[in-house]
Amino acid sequence: xxxxRRMLVLVFALAVVLLVVxxxxxxxxxxxxxxxxxxxxxxxxxxxxxxxxxxxGDCVACHTQPEGREFAGGRAMPTPxxxxxxxxxxxxxxxxxxxxxADEFYRMMHTGISRDGTLLYPAMPFASYTKVTRxxxxxxxxxxxxxxxxxxxxxxxxxxxxxxxxxxxIGWRTLYFNEGEYVSDPAQSAQWNRGAYLVQGLGHCAMCxxxxxxxxxxxxxxxxxxxxxxxxxxxAPSLTSNREAGLGNWxxxxxxxxxxxxxxxxxxxxxxxxEVVYNSLQYLSDDDAEAMAVYLKALPPHEAEPPPTNQARxxxxxxxxxxxxxxxxxxxxxxxxxxxxxxxAFPPLAGNQSITMSSPVNSIRTVLNGGYAPGTRKNPRPYGxxxxxxxxxxxxxxAVVTYIRVAWGNGGTPVTPAETNELRKLLPQ
Amino acid sequence: xxTRTILRxxxxxxxxxxxTALSQEATVPAFRQLDSIEARVQGCVTCHxxxxxxxxxxxxxxxxxxxxxxxxxxxxxxxxxxxxxxPMNYLVAYLPDRYLHEMxxxxxxxxxxxxxxxxxxxxxxxxxxxxALVTNxxxxxxxxxxxxxxxxxxxxxxxxxxxxxxxxxSYITAQLTRxxxxxxxxxxxxxxxxxxxxxxxxxxxxxAAWLAARDPPRDPSPESSNLVRMPFACGSQR
Numbered sequence: 001x002x003x004x005r006r007m008l009v010l011v012f013a014l015a016v017v018l019l020v021v022x023x024x025x026x027x028x029x030x031x032x033x034x035x036x037x038x039x040x041x042x043x044x045x046x047x048x049x050x051x052x053x054x055x056x057g058d059c060v061a062c063h064t065q066p067e068g069r070e071f072a073g074g075r076a077m078p079t080p081x082x083x084x085x086x087x088x089x090x091x092x093x094x095x096x097x098x099x100x101x102a103d104e105f106y107r108m109m110h111t112g113i114s115r116d117g118t119l120l121y122p123a124m125p126f127a128s129y130t131k132v133t134r135x136x137x138x139x140x141x142x143x144x145x146x147x148x149x150x151x152x153x154x155x156x157x158x159x160x161x162x163x164x165x166x167x168x169x170i171g172w173r174t175l176y177f178n179e180g181e182y183v184s185d186p187a188q189s190a191q192w193n194r195g196a197y198l199v200q201g202l203g204h205c206a207m208c209x210x211x212x213x214x215x216x217x218x219x220x221x222x223x224x225x226x227x228x229x230x231x232x233x234x235x236a237p238s239l240t241s242n243r244e245a246g247l248g249n250w251x252x253x254x255x256x257x258x259x260x261x262x263x264x265x266x267x268x269x270x271x272x273x274x275e276v277v278y279n280s281l282q283y284l285s286d287d288d289a290e291a292m293a294v295y296l297k298a299l300p301p302h303e304a305e306p307p308p309t310n311q312a313r314x315x316x317x318x319x320x321x322x323x324x325x326x327x328x329x330x331x332x333x334x335x336x337x338x339x340x341x342x343x344x345a346f347p348p349l350a351g352n353q354s355i356t357m358s359s360p361v362n363s364i365r366t367v368l369n370g371g372y373a374p375g376t377r378k379n380p381r382p383y384g385x386x387x388x389x390x391x392x393x394x395x396x397x398x399a400v401v402t403y404i405r406v407a408w409g410n411g412g413t414p415v416t417p418a419e420t421n422e423l424r425k426l427l428p429q
Numbered sequence: 430x431x432t433r434t435i436l437r438x439x440x441x442x443x444x445x446x447x448x449t450a451l452s453q454e455a456t457v458p459a460f461r462q463l464d465s466i467e468a469r470v471q472g473c474v475t476c477h478x479x480x481x482x483x484x485x486x487x488x489x490x491x492x493x494x495x496x497x498x499x500x501x502x503x504x505x506x507x508x509x510x511x512x513x514x515x516p517m518n519y520l521v522a523y524l525p526d527r528y529l530h531e532m533x534x535x536x537x538x539x540x541x542x543x544x545x546x547x548x549x550x551x552x553x554x555x556x557x558x559x560x561a562l563v564t565n566x567x568x569x570x571x572x573x574x575x576x577x578x579x580x581x582x583x584x585x586x587x588x589x590x591x592x593x594x595x596x597x598x599s600y601i602t603a604q605l606t607r608x609x610x611x612x613x614x615x616x617x618x619x620x621x622x623x624x625x626x627x628x629x630x631x632x633x634x635x636x637a638a639w640l641a642a643r644d645p646p647r648d649p650s651p652e653s654s655n656l657v658r659m660p661f662a663c664g665s666q667r
Contacts, residue, residue: 066509066510067509067510067511274522274523275522275523277523278522278523329457330457330458331458333457333458333459333460334458334471342463345463345464345468369516369519369520370472370475370520371472371519371520372472372520372521372523372524373523374523374524375523375524375525375528380525380527380528381469381528381531382469382524382528383468383469383471383472384469384470384471384472384473384520385471385472386458386471386472386473386474386475386476387475387476387516387520388475389516390475390476390488391456391475427515427519428515428516428518428519428520429515429518429519
């Protein structure tokens with residue numbers, strides 16, 4: 001045996017010995033008990049996913065006070081029944097949800113029952129969040145546990161009698177709450193199902209776009225048919241009527257842009273929907289925005305009434321002429337002589353459902369207070385409309401809104417100075 | 430586009446009643462090019478005018494040539510709610526920082542003509558008190574002169590102290606009053622709160638009247654930043 005050969009054998013033997021020692025050690029090393037597994041910090045991936053989903057659910061919009069710390073709650077939520085104060089959902093052990101388990105968080109999301117057994121008021125959209133899968137709920141939980149804890153005590157609600165009695169919620173839940181995760185419809189595409197899951201679940205679109213009755217409930221048979229948003233005095237258009245925001249004539253790109261960009265060739269979001277796009281929908285992936293668009297476009301049309309014939313001839317000619325002159329002077333530079341707009345910068349008014357839909361509230365408020373589309377990742381420098389509350393009196397606002405609702409073949413109805421006056425009394429919001 | 434705009438302005442001047450002391454054109458929407466900051470700030474023009482010249486009343490102030498840092502701080506404060514005025518809070522609620530900065534830069538760079546100065550109807554003694562406060566302060570009440578921070582020409586100081594030129598007396602009074610009752614704030618240390626809390630009603634009236642009655646400056650540009658000579662530390666100058 002040569003020296004070199006002997007060395008080689010030695011090295012080989014040494015390697016074998018080391019390998020055996022490593023195997024033995026690895027077998028002998030104590031293992032973490034399986035019960036400890038959940039205490040291991042959630043992986044970055046799960047937290048990222050949770051952050052994405054928490055945005056899709058727009059948790060931050062309600063659970064953060066203007067200028068307050070993120071998710072620390074305290075924000076007053078005015079309802080027709082009195083003020084609710086949104087709770088702290090940061091992981092502070094004492095004042096937040098820091099000591100909750102993932103099971104307890106899922107039960108709250110899924111059933112609307114809080115950790116201590118309290119029934120939640122349906123201002124928390126658990127009637128939508130019940131559709132969220134356990135895996136998604138766990139991801140949101142992991143994300144919320146990862147944000148900075150904020151010590152801030154929850155403020156008690158200020159609901160009027162009898163609504164301050166939570167036992168009433170048992171009745172509300174019987175009438176309006178259907179518990180259950182989203183069940184895929186095998187007859188539809190995966191994309192449609194993904195869209196349905198987001199719209200019906202985390203997106204909680206029904207909270208505004210399905211009318212709420214005097215008991216604060218909404219009926220499934222009227223899903224997405226639109227309604228006034230309580231206490232905000234904006235009208236959430238029907239998503240099923242082509243006369244409102246029904247999307248029968250829109251292409252998928254226009255719908256997904258409106259959701260994710262905040263503006264498209266047909267119009268821009270404003271009011272409460274601008275907030276939703278700014279805080280939530282702009283962060284959706286292109287795939288998810290498109291899935292929502294596919295689902296929304298496929299909602300079965302449900303016309304409450306036949307579209308009206310054009311009413312331009314029925315409007316008082318003097319009103320029409322005032323409206324036309326004001327439009328030419330103040331509006332046409334952006335929205336065009338024929339109401340075609342300069343989309344997507346300045347939306348068209350001709351054929352724009354949000355102008356012609358039966359409620360004129362949004363058009364009147366926009367003329368009074370103006371508005372900017374939200375600044376989003378895909379449209380960080382949106383165009384905006386100035387307020388005219390100080391330029392036009394009630395008759396002039398009524399005339400110009402009447403004009404844009406009936407001109408160019410638009411199918412809207414005239415509005416009165418009195419309607420304008422009511423909305424002028426409200427603060428812009 | 431240009432001729433159309435001019436035509437529209439003419440139509441506007443003929444069809445709408447004059448609501449302000451300013452010429453009507455200044456507050457009727459108009460722009461030259463769609464993809465421009467000028468077109469993007471149309472949301473501001475019916476109140477502040479195309480070039481930020483203001484409405485010439487006590488409600489919608491002149492914002493032209495105010496320091497960009499000051500305008501940016503106000504836009505952020507309106508967006509986040511630390512400065513309260515519902516029409517502004519609503520308009521800028523969902524606009525990102527960078528864009529608000531761009532808007533601030535735009536109006537800071539504008540040099541529109543000044544509206545005719547205000548005819549203030551107060552006694553000479555009140556104007557004299559106003560002049561004294563603005564130019565010398567009042568040592569007996571430990572009030573520094575306005576010019577010490579707002580610049581010898583009262584055109585403000587970069588980056589964060591606003592000019593006090595071209596403003597109406599009622600606007601100045603309203604802002605000082607808001608500071609006195611703790612409704613308006615600036616970044617800590619809030620030098621303006623220290624000063625406003627030392628002013629009496631009469632001091633506010635006098636200073637506002639004298640400021641509003643002055644002839645506009647030849648150059649409205651703010652002074653350059655000079656932290657050393659300021660009598661009080663101001664958070665908005667950092």
